[in-house]
Each structure stands twice: as structure tokens, then as C-alpha cells.
Amino acid sequence: MNRMDPVHDKRDAILETALVLFTERGFYGTPTAMISREAGVATGTLFFYFKTKEELIDTLYRQVKSEAGAALKTGVGEEQTVKAKICRVGKNAIAWATANPGRFRFMEQFAHSPFVSTTAHEVGMSHFLFLQELVRDGIREGIIRDYDPALLCSILAASLAGISPRIMATPDPEKRELLGQQGLAFLWNGLAARPETDESCNATGVTAKRKGADDHD
Amino acid sequence: MNRMDPVHDKRDAILETALVLFTERGFYGTPTAMISREAGVATGTLFFYFKTKEELIDTLYRQVKSEAGAALKTGVGEEQTVKAKICRVGKNAIAWATANPGRFRFMEQFAHSPFVSTTAHEVGMSHFLFLQELVRDGIREGIIRDYDPALLCSILAASLAGISPRIMATPDPEKRELLGQQGLAFLWNGLAARPETDESCNATGVTAKRKGADDHD
DNA sequence: GTATAAATTGACTGGTCAGTCAGTATGTTG
DNA sequence: CAACATACTGACTGACCAGTCAATTTATAC
Known part of the structure; x- marks a missing residue:
């Protein structure tokens, strides 16, 4: 199970949602709970894929x-x-x-x-x-x-x-x-x-x- | 007492400090308490001159x-x-x-x-x-x-x-x-x-x- | 089917922080 | 001096939020 594996719907949903929300509301203006809710996943799932909020935006930026x-x-x-x-x-x-x-x-x-x-x-x-x-x-x-x-x-x-x-x-x-x-x-x-x-x-x-x-x- | 009055040392100190800290650490990354401490004033003073943190950065930007x-x-x-x-x-x-x-x-x-x-x-x-x-x-x-x-x-x-x-x-x-x-x-x-x-x-x-x-x- | 690992959940917590407020100091005016 | 306003203080609070974790589901292997 690694990053090459194409089936990570939830991970993708988190990234896509975070992209929109970060752009609209800024980094600290967007709670992780809001990202996970909008992405349709549990809060824990976000932190399963990304150790911290910073790691999330870093991945996104890259x-x-x-x-x-x-x-x-x-x-x-x-x-x-x-x-x-x-x-x-x-x-x-x-x-x-x-x-x-x-x-x-x-x-x-x-x-x-x-x-x-x-x-x-x-x-x-x-x-x-x-x-x-x-x-x-x-x-x-x-x-x-x-x-x-x-x-x-x-x-x-x-x-x-x-x-x-x-x-x-x-x-x-x-x-x-x-x-x-x-x-x-x-x-x-x-x-x-x-x-x-x-x-x-x-x-x-x-x-x-x-x-x-x-x-x- | 209005904005034309040139003697507002503390107000100026707050603006100058906020400029530096916001640039270095971002908006939400900079607590108002940190700004007032670095500027050498009390937390209350910051909110005396600027109703909210947003008003502070807005003034600064203008x-x-x-x-x-x-x-x-x-x-x-x-x-x-x-x-x-x-x-x-x-x-x-x-x-x-x-x-x-x-x-x-x-x-x-x-x-x-x-x-x-x-x-x-x-x-x-x-x-x-x-x-x-x-x-x-x-x-x-x-x-x-x-x-x-x-x-x-x-x-x-x-x-x-x-x-x-x-x-x-x-x-x-x-x-x-x-x-x-x-x-x-x-x-x-x-x-x-x-x-x-x-x-x-x-x-x-x-x-x-x-x-x-x-x-x- | 049983065992093992990966994926997912959401209630919970410890810490942080914007903004309040009751009070003090420092003029200013008559 | 008294009365009034502006300037300033800092302890406090209520809300919020990143990240945890014990438990549950799903997928894979043998």
C-alpha cells in the first residue's frame, strides 16, 4: 500500500476539498474538522493520510x-x-x-x-x-x-x-x-x-x- | 484625539511589530498577545486601537x-x-x-x-x-x-x-x-x-x- | 475460516487565543 | 479641586481546534 496505488478515494477527496477551502479561507482559517466534514470522511482519516495539517498543505502545494x-x-x-x-x-x-x-x-x-x-x-x-x-x-x-x-x-x-x-x-x-x-x-x-x-x-x-x-x- | 494626531507611539509600535510578525509567521500564526508583548504594550491596548485583529491587518495593508x-x-x-x-x-x-x-x-x-x-x-x-x-x-x-x-x-x-x-x-x-x-x-x-x-x-x-x-x- | 494488516471512525482532550472588562493612570477643562 | 474623557493595563474566559486513541470495519493472505 503506497502512494502509487491509485485507489485512495478518501485521500483524494481530502486533497481536493482542502485545495478549495484553503484558497477560499486561508490555512489557519480552515479547521481540519471542516475539511474532513466537507470531504465526507472522519477527522481521524485526515490524520491517517497526513500526519499534520502542515503536511497536508505541503503535499497539496507540491x-x-x-x-x-x-x-x-x-x-x-x-x-x-x-x-x-x-x-x-x-x-x-x-x-x-x-x-x-x-x-x-x-x-x-x-x-x-x-x-x-x-x-x-x-x-x-x-x-x-x-x-x-x-x-x-x-x-x-x-x-x-x-x-x-x-x-x-x-x-x-x-x-x-x-x-x-x-x-x-x-x-x-x-x-x-x-x-x-x-x-x-x-x-x-x-x-x-x-x-x-x-x-x-x-x-x-x-x-x-x-x-x-x-x-x- | 484623532488619527491626524501624531503622538500615538503605542499605536505605531503595534503596527510596526505586526508588520514584521505577520510577514514572518502569517496572520493566524501570530497571536495578538505576541504582537502586544513584542510591541511593549498590554493586550488591551491593541484592542483599544483596533477593534479586531482583522481591522489591524486591514489598516496595515492600506x-x-x-x-x-x-x-x-x-x-x-x-x-x-x-x-x-x-x-x-x-x-x-x-x-x-x-x-x-x-x-x-x-x-x-x-x-x-x-x-x-x-x-x-x-x-x-x-x-x-x-x-x-x-x-x-x-x-x-x-x-x-x-x-x-x-x-x-x-x-x-x-x-x-x-x-x-x-x-x-x-x-x-x-x-x-x-x-x-x-x-x-x-x-x-x-x-x-x-x-x-x-x-x-x-x-x-x-x-x-x-x-x-x-x-x- | 482464522489471522494479520490496512483503513476508517468519531468522541474526547489539552492547549491556545481573540476579545472582554473592571479598574487605574494621565491628562484636560472650568 | 471635581468632573470628565481618553489612554492604558493584564487577568480572565468561552470558544475553538489540532491531533489522539480505542474500537470497528474492510481487505488480503494462508
Whole structure:
């Protein structure tokens, strides 16, 4: 009986419920009794699977980070150029956040929180190291500015985290598409050694139109 | 006796202590008794100035956000062009975060936290609305890409928040300066309708060198 | 079927903590 | 001085909650 065993309905229910409640009410704002009740299990069951409440949120954080990292990587291997690869990652990021708003908000909230252990934060980071490699490749090829790769990655990650909520809050799918294109165009032009005046990521179909839906707000 | 009265040593001590403890240990992780003890006042005094613990963190959040907003604005009026103004804001942001790491981390941690009331979050946002106006001006002048201004501001804010910790973690002042220049160059090229290949913000002395200190890490 | 282990239950407890309150000190005003 | 208000104190309390544990059910092995 180990973690690989796929039949742990109650364990999964606890994790899923905790994700929602922690995001809505915070860590200490959510009693373990509430988690177990909502998950439909007894209080003891929670502590059977997770020694402490901290271990629960740590597991959750690791899981979500790992999922997100995997989501960002999908299809990157198929792309030929560094630019296309990075655009793919960007699109993946926005798509993942949009499809998993709960998980995205959980990460957002606990990314800088002291409830999650330092090691969990470090393990979480490790899933995004491939981005740094990608940036280094781009610099080597002369297609990305010769700036500090770690800095570029931080900006990239932070920007994607900044773009996503804006897109998630937009109901109209066309407007969403447009915002996504604009956001990615911004990022690519920030990175690019030879930035383009009017379009970006067009090889993969992401061409940021001037307008489209339109200025409001 | 009101909030304008400058002599409230104990109130100030409570706020300052709470800022540090909340950042280090989280909201529910910090008992009010610990705050009052560390601040050198009685438990009752804390509840004399703040009806509840929530009111304390709300006040704190508003105060820090307002301080940060004011810091970003300094000297912007003196600058002539939109580009110079935006670069000024960027430099101000990095300088403020570096000079006030405690406050920066507090904002970072509680920006997405449910402990801070919705209205406090809204009031906090309002201090940064001038940035959006700046971006609109730039678009009108044709110097900034005609993208959604709110989106551009979100990216700008998120990126600055992403750059700052990296710079704060760099001990060597020269390297710091370089990273700051690179970060601002990234942002400007993301925004600019006519991006520059090799430099940015040079009017105000922020020219991002190719290398300088160097790749390590 | 019997034995052994894993999974699950929920009443219970020991400790913690936000907030109270009755009282004291420190002005301020007439 | 008396009367009144503000500032401040710290022991106390009622509620709440993480984690325990003895007992029960379910699954697996022989």
C-alpha cells in the first residue's frame, strides 16, 4: 500500500476539498474538522493520510506545482525554434490557469506563504527550471537579449502570473484570445534581441492585432 | 484625539511589530498577545486601537499600499516624456522594494490573501491607477503599443514584483544596478511600439549593458 | 475460516487565543 | 479641586481546534 496505488478515494477527496477551502479561507482559517466534514470522511482519516495539517498543505502545494510544471511543458518538444517553444509555454500557462482557476489561485496565494515549507517551495521551483534552459538556449542563439537568464525567467513567470487573472476575468472568448496574444507579444518583445514592431509568435498563430474587441474599462 | 494626531507611539509600535510578525509567521500564526508583548504594550491596548485583529491587518495593508503608491509617483511630474515617466516609476519601484524589504514582502504575501478585506484590496489598487493613465497617454502618443491598457498595467506591476526579489537577493551593488537596468529594458521593450535593439531608458541613464558583472548562478 | 494488516471512525482532550472588562493612570477643562 | 474623557493595563474566559486513541470495519493472505 503506497502512494502509487491509485485507489485512495478518501485521500483524494481530502486533497481536493482542502485545495478549495484553503484558497477560499486561508490555512489557519480552515479547521481540519471542516475539511474532513466537507470531504465526507472522519477527522481521524485526515490524520491517517497526513500526519499534520502542515503536511497536508505541503503535499497539496507540491502536487499543484508539479501539475502546473507538466502543463507548461506539453508540446514544447514538438516546436522547432526557441521562440516557438517559449510561445508554446506562454500559451500553455494561460490555458492551464484558465482551465484550472482554483489551482491557479491556490498557487498565487501560497507561493509566498510561510505555511508551506521551504523544501516544498524549492521542489516547486524545480519544475520550472526547464524554462531557464530555454532562455539560455535563446541567448546562445543570439535571439534573446544577453541578460541574466534567472532574471528573465523571474520576469517571465511573474508576468504570466499577472496576465492570467486578467484573462480569467474576461468572459468573452474573443477578447480573451486577443488579450492572450497581446500578453505574449509583450513578453516576446521584452525578451527578443530583435523585437518586432507589429507582431509576435506568428509562426504559431499568435499575432497580436492592434485592436479587435476594443478599449473599454 | 484623532488619527491626524501624531503622538500615538503605542499605536505605531503595534503596527510596526505586526508588520514584521505577520510577514514572518502569517496572520493566524501570530497571536495578538505576541504582537502586544513584542510591541511593549498590554493586550488591551491593541484592542483599544483596533477593534479586531482583522481591522489591524486591514489598516496595515492600506498603509503599506499607500506608502508604496506614493513612492512610485515621486519625481514622475518632473519627467518630460511618457517613456521617462514610466522608467522613473520602474526605478522607484525597485528602489522602494530594496529599501523596504519588510514592507515589500508583506505586500507580496497578503496581496492575494483572504485575511485582508475586499475593500482594503480595492483601496490598495487605487493608488496605482495613475500608472494606467500613463500607459493610456503613451498609447495616444503612439509610443506604446495599442494593447489593452489594463492588461499592460497588470503585466507591468507583476513584472516589477517579479524583478524586485531577484534584485533584493543580490548583494553586489553593481550587479544590482545591472539587473535593474536589464529588467527595465525588458519592460520598456515589451511596451514600446518601436522597441530598441540594444538600449532603453537611456535618457535617464538606464542603459542596459550586454553583460558587465556576468553569468553565474 | 482464522489471522494479520490496512483503513476508517468519531468522541474526547489539552492547549491556545481573540476579545472582554473592571479598574487605574494621565491628562484636560472650568 | 471635581468632573470628565481618553489612554492604558493584564487577568480572565468561552470558544475553538489540532491531533489522539480505542474500537470497528474492510481487505488480503494462508
